[in-house]
Amino acid sequence: AQSVAQPEDQVNVAEGNPLTVKCTYSVSGNPYLFWYVQYPNRGLQFLLKYITGDNLVKGSYGFEAEFNKSQTSFHLKKPSALVSDSALYFCAVRDLHNNAGNMLTFGGGTRLMVKP
Amino acid sequence: DTGVSQNPRHKITKRGQNVTFRCDPISEHNRLYWYRQTLGQGPEFLTYFQNEAQLEKSRLLSDRFSAERPKGSFSTLEIQRTEQGDSAMYLCASSSAGGLGYEQYFGPGTRLTVT
Secondary structure, three states: OOEEEOOOOEEEEEOOOOEEEOOEEEOOOOEEEEEEEEOOOOOEEEEEEEOOOOOEEEOHHHOEEEEEOOOOEEEEEEOOOOHHHOEEEEEEEEEOOOOOOOOOEEOOOEEEEEEO | OOOOEEEOOEEEEOOOOOEEEEEEOOOOOOEEEEEEEOOOOOOEEEEEEEOOEEEEEOOOOOOOEEEEOOOOOOEEEEEOOOOHHHOEEEEEEEEOOOOOOOOOEEOOOEEEEEO
16 A cells, blocks of 8 residues: 655644655555645646656745655655745655556655745 | 636535535536545545446445536435534545646535534
């Protein structure tokens, strides 16, 4: 079975500092990996994905994520945080070897707080 | 470009009543998904449609839950004899045809409160 772990319930950073939101995954085959962001009373918004190719993927709003197969990680990063980045972030995985592979399995979420 | 829409946005019901939610996906998307999200948790997969065919159902989808997508466009999720444990945000998502690398686009959700 596929699973995702986001070890930090909350990450606090100062505006202008770099941020990292951690994600590790477990799948039986090769993964498709996704990051989503959720603002209060809003649905999830797609940020970026890793399918294949370059391990560093770039997404919306200046976010990027690095796929590390040996560490089974897909950490979300941004070089300079903005107060407006404060939100709930979810990592998700889809297992290519799972015949029921259409579903996304999400982590528990990490709340990012960026302080001025 | 209209995104995924869901109605109603909020529903308060008494235990034992039936409720129905509607999802309108992005028009060119043939794949539609339902998820449930409880407070402080990530979304959990409930069911998946490709066109009008319901191809996957989670064990979370008890006999009280039923979903349809009769013409391959909008979808409905019905919960019969609601219980307090059904209180959650119900999210709908859609994605385009093709490989599994296509991201899912989510609607704003329907928040259900069972009293």
